[in-house]
Amino acid sequence: MANANKQQGWLRSTFPINGEVLKELSNEPVPYHIKRWWYALGGTPAYLLIIQVLTGMMLTFFYVPSTTQAYDSVAHITHNVTFGWYIRGVHKWAGHLFIISLILHMCRVFFTGAFRKPREFNWMIGVALIMTALGLGFTGYSLIYEQLSYWASVVGTNIAEATPIIGQYLARFIRGGEEISQSTLTRFFVLHIGVLPTVIAVLVGMHILQIRLHGVSELKPEDKDKKEKHFPFFPDHILTELTIGILLFFLLTILTLVFPPEMGEPANPNVTPSHIKPEWFFFFTFRWLKLVPFEVGIIGNICAGVFILFWPFVDRGLEKCFPKKDIYVYVGIVGFVTFITFTVWEVLV
Numbered sequence: 471m472a473n474a475n476k477q478q479g480w481l482r483s484t485f486p487i488n489g490e491v492l493k494e495l496s497n498e499p500v501p502y503h504i505k506r507w508w509y510a511l512g513g514t515p516a517y518l519l520i521i522q523v524l525t526g527m528m529l530t531f532f533y534v535p536s537t538t539q540a541y542d543s544v545a546h547i548t549h550n551v552t553f554g555w556y557i558r559g560v561h562k563w564a565g566h567l568f569i570i571s572l573i574l575h576m577c578r579v580f581f582t583g584a585f586r587k588p589r590e591f592n593w594m595i596g597v598a599l600i601m602t603a604l605g606l607g608f609t610g611y612s613l614i615y616e617q618l619s620y621w622a623s624v625v626g627t628n629i630a631e632a633t634p635i636i637g638q639y640l641a642r643f644i645r646g647g648e649e650i651s652q653s654t655l656t657r658f659f660v661l662h663i664g665v666l667p668t669v670i671a672v673l674v675g676m677h678i679l680q681i682r683l684h685g686v687s688e689l690k691p692e693d694k695d696k697k698e699k700h701f702p703f704f705p706d707h708i709l710t711e712l713t714i715g716i717l718l719f720f721l722l723t724i725l726t727l728v729f730p731p732e733m734g735e736p737a738n739p740n741v742t743p744s745h746i747k748p749e750w751f752f753f754f755t756f757r758w759l760k761l762v763p764f765e766v767g768i769i770g771n772i773c774a775g776v777f778i779l780f781w782p783f784v785d786r787g788l789e790k791c792f793p794k795k796d797i798y799v800y801v802g803i804v805g806f807v808t809f810i811t812f813t814v815w816e817v818l819v
């Protein structure tokens with residue numbers, strides 16, 4: 471007993487945490503609508519990000535960022551390393567689901583009006599998160615250094631080069647020269663395992679801080695005299711999130727078993743594939759660039775990105791011009807339907 475008391479005293483002195491404060495923080499009331507998975511999508515990409523980090527670290531032990539060895543190292547992971555195919559598959563599918571969950575979370579925030587004052591900055595952080603996630607998807611796909619990923623890198627850097635004013639400098643920085651080379655692969659590798667994950671970590675921290683400062687957005691009850699019901703964060707919400715995490719890992723395992731990672735032909739700069747397509751999350755942009763002149767398409771993409779980033783302030787102006795019309799709902803429907811239409815169109819062509 472004396473030893474136990476001594477150990478407890480040592481823990482209290484080493485970690486002087488106020489138990490009452492910790493209890494108060496962990497029992498923060500959460501709006502009742504968060505019990506529905508659709509409204510609690512923020513935790514899903516967080517789980518997937520953790521899985522990506524862990525599996526990515528495992529893959530890094532075997533991956534060689536060299537134009538002469540990258541493809542062979544990925545093949546070695548896939549065919550020779552014990553459970554290498556499984557780790558690679560989970561990493562791949564977690565990346566896809568990460569982007570899907572971010573898009574769905576963004577849609578939920580948009581259509582419930584949770585981007586409005588005082589949460590405009592948090593919306594902008596969320597948009598930056600999606601852009602960074604797309605950068606992770608692009609660089610990760612390019613690291614395989616197979617035929618399709620190599621030529622997708624060529625197309626991607628050509629798109630960057632067409633950016634007005636800074637295009638040439640941007641493309642040269644990404645490539646590390648005038649064409650895809652060892653310098654390009656090295657830069658993609660550094661971006662994928664270092665720069666972009668750090669950016670995401672900072673953005674997630676800022677996102678969580680904003681939620682702590684402003685609280686979870688509440689749905690407006692139909693009866694103005696009513697207040698939305700709440701439930702404790704711990705243990706209710708924690709148990710719900712743990713259940714979702716287990717189901718996500720189960721889903722990732724099923725996807726990896728049914729659709730295991732494959733290897734295409736090694737990258738060959740001298741042979742252009744008959745059909746070059748990026749990953750699905752770039753299908754919208756790819757289809758758009760096919761429909762309009764290249765330069766117009768690039769400028770259109772930039773304008774669309776800026777429009778989405780500063781949407782809360784655009785919405786504020788629309789709200790003043792058309793009060794109580796909920797114009798943002800119609801804008802959201804048009805945008806989402808256009809995104810789905812262009813994506814499916816590119817899949818079917």
